[in-house]
Amino acid sequence: MPIDRPVVISYVDDDKETVLKKRTFVTSLQAAGILTVNRTRLSSSSKMSWSSSASRSSSPATHSYRLYFYAEVDLLNGKERSMTNEELIEELEKLVDKEEKIEEVLYYTNPLNGWQLYKGAVKPCSWLASWKGSVHHAYIVFETKSWWWSIEKNDAGIIIQRSKQIEFVRDMHVRVRRKENRATGIGCEKSKTATNKTVKQLIEHIHEKGYVNEMYHALEKNCQEFADKIYEFL
Structure with a gap:
């Protein structure tokens, strides 16, 4: 509310x-x-x-150039850490099972506001394109043997969440319900079996590519571009 x-x-x-x-x-x-x-x-x-408002502010947010890890996002007092790209490998290796294999990868989207008629990654027809159907938040959810995870980028930084239950990473962003409306909501656009990647390899990939150090840009370096790259890697 x-x-x-x-x-x-x-x-x-x-x-x-x-x-x-x-x-x-x-x-x-x-x-x-x-x-x-x-x-x-x-x-x-x-x-x-x-x-209060039903839509996001047009004011620019302050990008922190940090990765935020919510190790137990389903717990109000769960472990939380923030780190720079330089600290990434050392800090996350203390908090995760590096050799845990990623089993399934899902690409999710949800609308950015309350008036979008649709938000899918694929526009249904040209006349609906004017209703900003390609304007949506995108994020990746993946499963390992012991956890459900999400990874995404926004105008504050990169956020990784982990929980024993998928609902806390798929439907919630840092313990707040993701944006939905009557016409459209949270949806899985595509999914795949992971290509034998581990959590350690994902961490190393993020570090090597320098994603944490990339500035957020609404049209270029945004959540969709980041989700596409992570999905392709996994």
Whole structure:
């Protein structure tokens, strides 16, 4: 349910790690259509005010050049880490079973707002294309022997989630319900059996390609482009 009153989030006296966590949380609320941003230029003593809306803000978000890993996203107090590309391999190797094999890969999409008539990766016909059917969020869900995972890119960074239940990574983004509407919702566009890749190989691939260091761009370096590359690799 959208928040029906202004909310002020202060960064005063926050350290860098706390600021990044707050921004990631707020970005997840934006993606779910719960908040939009009224943003002023930030300084060390600045505040941000937020108002409710059903669509995402047009204001640019601050890209953190970090990967956020939610090791137990189905738990309110589950393990969470954020890391740079340089820290990626060392940090994730402490948290995951590196040799765990990826068994199945699924490519999911969901709409960005409440008025899209469709959001599929394939446009059904030319006259519907004007309704922005290709405008959608895309992300990858994959299964290993012990876990369900999701990996995606947004305007804050790269997010990896892990849970014992698929619902917490497929239907939720950092414990907030993914955006849906009456016409369309969360859908699996395609799936495949993984090509004998391990979690370690995925981590190394992300590191070697430098995806964490890539700036988010709405038309080029966006969630769909990232999901396409990860799906192809796996």
